[in-house]
Amino acid sequence: MGFQQGLSGLNAASKQLDVIGNNVANGSTVGFKSSRAEFADLYASSLAATASTQAGIGVQTVAVSQQFQQGNITATSNPLDMAISGNGFFHLTSGNTVSGGTEAFSRNGQFKLDKDGYFVNNGYYLNGYKIVNGVKTGAEQPLQVSTLGSGIAKATGAVNEKGIDWSFNLNGDAAIIDPVVTPFSTANSQSYSYTSGSKFYDNYGNAHTVSLYFARRAATTDNVVPATVPPSTMQVNNWDVYNAIDGTLTSATPTQVKFDQNGALTNWSPTTIPVAADTTAASAHPAFNIDLTKTTQYSGDYSVSSLAIGGYPAGKFSGVSADSAGVLYAKYTNGISQPIGQMTLYNFANVQGLAPNGDNRWTYTSAAGTKSMADPNSGGMGYIKSSALEDSNVDTTAELVNMIVAQRFYQANAQTIKTQDTLMQTLLNLR
Structure with a gap:
């Protein structure tokens, strides 16, 4: 029987070395999960059950179990x-x-x-x-x-895209321009106080320019809106705002915005400037608004406080990324x-x-x-x-130690076979 036990031990040790060798070979394999050989003892059985003096008949490999621990x-x-x-x-x-x-x-x-x-x-x-x-x-x-x-491109003012959010500070000390004496003209810088330009995008992602021209007008006394009882009035500062698309004035009639005595837009002042849709085949774009809500009139230099443009130009695919939710x-x-x-x-x-x-x-x-x-x-x-x-979850150091143990396991089983052979040879030599 000793040969059978030793042979089963050799087979088990060989399987263990195979598993360890595969683990070591995949130490750098991305996403690899290591395995381990699992063994069970063997006993002969009979109708009378196992004798209390039976030594067992060896070992068997019952599973090569995968280890799914997280890798680094x-x-x-x-x-x-x-x-x-x-x-x-x-x-x-x-x-x-x-x-x-x-x-x-x-x-x-x-x-x-x-x-x-x-x-x-x-x-x-x-x-x-x-x-x-x-x-x-x-x-x-x-x-x-x-x-x-x-x-890929999207027009300014398209679905789920805003128009232009544009805010300024208009100098409260700017000179008043009389539109009768100096009629507005984009070609005459004396007919307006300030100008600024911004790009926007058509349906094809092409950039166009919208320009605003601010001309300060004489102050007026307006009825307060919403109306109060009894009616009250307030002196307000008036600015005419003209707009041009790609250098062409869209309308000779300006939008008149009004500032109160605190330098803020009044409740009854227009806060947006509409830009009409363009149906021209080469430059089509939807209608959108220029939002001036945060514009102020304080003393000091004229400045652009903020500018945010909806839409975007054409772009080419450059790569991908993923977030934590996949x-x-x-x-x-x-x-x-x-x-x-x-x-x-x-x-x-x-x-x-x-x-x-x-x-x-x-x-x-x-x-x-x-x-x-x-x-x-x-x-x-x-x-x-x-x-x-x-990374692979193989612990190379542990596997090398396991390899030494498995090697000794193999050698020990080989030794039992050698010892059994010696015993048999002794029996054969009896006279």
Whole structure:
């Protein structure tokens, strides 16, 4: 019987060395999870049960168990690298359609963009939900930067885009200009007090210029609005504001804004200047407003207090990024980032039941139990760290120690076989 015990020990030690060797070989494999060999003793059984004096018949390998502890997260300079900190697996499919083909799961976040803008990892596609106009839509499917390489632009005043928020301080000591004596003209700088220009964007992302001209007029005494009882009046300072698009005056009739004696716009003064829509094929843009709400009239130099422009020019795709919730953003050269999709993470009642199939992927088996899906950073899932990768969780130092132990285990079992051989040789030599 000694030969059988020794041989089973050799087999077990060999399996343990195989597992350790595989762990060491994958010490630098992103998202790799180490394994350990697990053993059980063997006893012969009979109808009369196991005898109390039976020594056992050896050892057997009962499992090679995967260890799913979190690996260290290392920062990289590649925004397509993504690490999961916490529970969950990336959901991958072998095809780039909604049906997807073969399904797999991975902790390896080394993604790339293929020629069609899909996020791929070793030939498999990253899955999630599309985001259209800021809302997740459709079924789970391979994620794609659908505008890869194409331009993107939005007009000032378009849907979900403001017009121009523009505020000034108009010098309260500026000279009064009589429009009868000096009629307004963009060509005559004596006919206005100040001017400023700003760009805005048409439907194609082309930049145009809108210019405002401020001309101070004589103060007047106005009825206070809303009306008081009895009616009261207030002396107000008046400014005529003209606007021109690309150098062409839009109207000869100005917008008259009024400031009270505290230098602020009065309650009954216009606070916006409308810019009409343009339907010209080459420069079409929607109507928008220029908001002057924060404009003041204090003594001191004329200045532009703030300027914020809605819309943006055409830009080219420049890369992607991800936030902690797994939302993927397409970035463009005009500084705009647009959410294009949100990846999904999966977890399992028994992750040990997942079957490794190489290329840093696992496939689902019934032994894995219930499958759950959630957005990153919710539903018990980990969060996504962009420009980072999860290292292998192999502890190389521990594995080298385990290798020494397994080597001694192998040598000891070989010694039992050698000893048994010596005993048999002694028996054969009896005369």
